Amino acid sequence: MEATFLVFAVCFGLLIGRLAWIQWWERAHFKRLADQFHVRIIPSPATRGPILDRSGQPLAGNLLALDLCANPKVIADPAATARVVAELFGGDASAYQAKIEAAKQSHFSYLKRGIERERAEAQKEAIKTRPELKGVELRPAPKRVYPGGMLAAALLGYTNIDG
Numbered sequence: 001m002e003a004t005f006l007v008f009a010v011c012f013g014l015l016i017g018r019l020a021w022i023q024w025w026e027r028a029h030f031k032r033l034a035d036q037f038h039v040r041i042i043p044s045p046a047t048r049g050p051i052l053d054r055s056g057q058p059l060a061g062n063l064l065a066l067d068l069c070a071n072p073k074v075i076a077d078p079a080a081t082a083r084v085v086a087e088l089f090g091g092d093a094s095a096y097q098a099k100i101e102a103a104k105q106s107h108f109s110y111l112k113r114g115i116e117r118e119r120a121e122a123q124k125e126a127i128k129t130r131p132e133l134k135g136v137e138l139r140p141a142p143k144r145v146y147p148g149g150m151l152a153a154a155l156l157g158y159t160n161i162d163g
Contacts, residue, residue, distance in 0.1 A: 065143035066120040068112040074135030084132045
């Protein structure tokens, strides 16, 4: 009976010793392993602020525009989708079809960028309900505007559609 108790006590002591070793001496290693599964850094790009002159008049600002994007792997019939997009947003259906087919191996393609918010809002319901537009969506995208045109462009800087 004493031998059995001694075997259990030794096994329990070894178990406690191993747990202490893992908790104190190997914690950095296991923390790195856990962080690989739990922590992911997602960059959040800052938006550009307005630029005002000394009297408070805007020289540069932002408008919320929308980009028409597609997931080519979801689109069953690129030709039908391109025709409907051309009907709703204008442009050439063959150009839209070429963009969809060129990105067939990826999950993302821009079809049209910088669409004015009012025009996009008018077509939002059609995008949700028409079966030909499965895989097509509108994504918000800030658009830089310059009320004074190219006034002080060298001083302010100028951004294109990619910012």
